[in-house]
Amino acid sequence: MCKTKMATNAASPTRTPRSQQRPTQSPRTPSSRPTLRPTSFSNNPSTSYSGSTGYRLSSDTSISSFSSITSLRDTLPENPHIYDFSEICAATNNFLSKRHSSSTPCWRCTLRGADVIVFQRKFRGKLQTNQLQQLLSVVCRSHHVSIIKLLGASVSGDHIYLVYDFVSNGATLSDCLRNKNNAHFTVLSTWMSRIQVATDLAHGLDYIHNKTGLNINFVHNHIKSSGIIVTEPSFNARVCHFGAAQLCGEVELQNQKLGEISEIEEKITSSPARSKKFEGVRGYIAPEFPASGVATQKSDIYAFGVVMLELLSGEEPLKFKCDEKTREFVRMSVIDAARAAVDGDEGSVEGKLRRWVDRRLKDSFPVDVAEKLTRVALECVHVDPDKRPNMGRVAGKISKFYLTSRIWSDSIKMPDITVTLGPR
Numbered sequence: 034m035c036k037t038k039m040a041t042n043a044a045s046p047t048r049t050p051r052s053q054q055r056p057t058q059s060p061r062t063p064s065s066r067p068t069l070r071p072t073s074f075s076n077n078p079s080t081s082y083s084g085s086t087g088y089r090l091s092s093d094t095s096i097s098s099f100s101s102i103t104s105l106r107d108t109l110p111e112n113p114h115i116y117d118f119s120e121i122c123a124a125t126n127n128f129l130s131k132r133h134s135s136s137t138p139c140w141r142c143t144l145r146g147a148d149v150i151v152f153q154r155k156f157r158g159k160l161q162t163n164q165l166q167q168l169l170s171v172v173c174r175s176h177h178v179s180i181i182k183l184l185g186a187s188v189s190g191d192h193i194y195l196v197y198d199f200v201s202n203g204a205t206l207s208d209c210l211r212n213k214n215n216a217h218f219t220v221l222s223t224w225m226s227r228i229q230v231a232t233d234l235a236h237g238l239d240y241i242h243n244k245t246g247l248n249i250n251f252v253h254n255h256i257k258s259s260g261i262i263v264t265e266p267s268f269n270a271r272v273c274h275f276g277a278a279q280l281c282g283e284v285e286l287q288n289q290k291l292g293e294i295s296e297i298e299e300k301i302t303s304s305p306a307r308s309k310k311f312e313g314v315r316g317y318i319a320p321e322f323p324a325s326g327v328a329t330q331k332s333d334i335y336a337f338g339v340v341m342l343e344l345l346s347g348e349e350p351l352k353f354k355c356d357e358k359t360r361e362f363v364r365m366s367v368i369d370a371a372r373a374a375v376d377g378d379e380g381s382v383e384g385k386l387r388r389w390v391d392r393r394l395k396d397s398f399p400v401d402v403a404e405k406l407t408r409v410a411l412e413c414v415h416v417d418p419d420k421r422p423n424m425g426r427v428a429g430k431i432s433k434f435y436l437t438s439r440i441w442s443d444s445i446k447m448p449d450i451t452v453t454l455g456p457r
Contacts, residue, residue, distance in 0.1 A: 180272050197273070233271070255278065260272070315351055321418055
């Protein structure tokens with residue numbers, strides 16, 4: 034499809050030669066901006082930016098003038114882009130382009146020379162422009178190899194458009210486990226590929242909960258197999274939609290100690306988001322969530338446990354099977370099946386576990402590691418949220434499982450044998 038002139042300009046903005054640039058001025062404070070503008074912003078008034086991604090220090094700024102590492106970090110060129118809504122419209126052909134996913138309104142396009150995914154979300158609470166900028170700064174400055182990076186956002190009416198980096202050579206975990214064209218095929222056909230996905234996901238969620246910095250404990254609120262991207266050739270997993278729940282006002286910021294973000298917490302707390310009906314994906318919703326309507330880190334850990342059981346068995350979290358005798362549909366849960374597989378004495382667990390684990394692994398996996406990983410996942414889906422483990426503890430255990438699995442994998446490799454058909 035041919036691009037319009039506006040789409041071309043949005044994808045490849047022209048850059049003014051340095052000799053013709055006007056002297057830059059100190060940016061205005063966020064409160065003086067009536068609308069969001071397509072530029073990067075900074076909380077440090079001593080910095081100035083040129084172009085969409087250009088960055089330079091003003092003449093009166095030097096490295097020695099920074100009072101701390103934190104102030105130096107604030108001046109780094111990693112600030113989120115605030116895209117003008119016209120840029121989003123031009124890049125997506127007024128949202129007439131084919132959606133990248135059928136379940137969530139999202140479009141793959143090119144913005145400012147980068148291949149991105151634009152997600153449309155509806156606001157659940159009210160945030161002012163300067164508050165939105167501050168929260169975007171925290172999310173966009175977070176970096177982890179297992180998290181898809183948020184590049185910026187745009188706001189129009191009751192909707193926010195979140196722009197994430199596009200990951201090539203990847204597919205969702207749900208598509209990897211359940212191939213629509215061939216139910217007997219999966220790209221995750223080895224134990225090492227699955228333990229790799231489990232390790233990446235555990236460390237990614239641990240980073241979101243405990244290691245984003247600035248004393249902010251985030252809640253993801255959208256952990257599910259369709260929100261995890263698995264990339265080739267090493268089968269690394271990356272978490273999608275980081276920061277979307279906070280930016281849309283779905284959840285509150287917990288344990289907040291940063292003064293400049295405290296206003297956001299007040300806005301979200303006083304917003305109507307607390308009285309809205311709960312939303313979630315069937316099978317991943319924690320038992321306490323429908324009653325309270327408030328997402329927490331414990332509800333994230335519950336969803337993580339479901340994904341782990343899904344990864345081990347290859348089955349959907351919930352499905353219904355017709356009973357031949359009663360002619361009624363029976364609800365089958367991956368949690369109940371996992372509990373039945375590890376319930377019993379040590380001699381009977383191995384046989385039941387081998388029958389429960391995905392048969393497409395061809396019975397080639399370390400049974401002891403699979404059992405331990407199953408029990409950790411069952412701890413994560415405990416009915417009582419207070420008895421669910423912390424993600425830091427879970428990530429540490431799964432890392433040990435990965436190392437044990439690596440030793441097991443190396444031990445079963447066939448020795449290199451050279452065969453020749455030539456005359457001796």
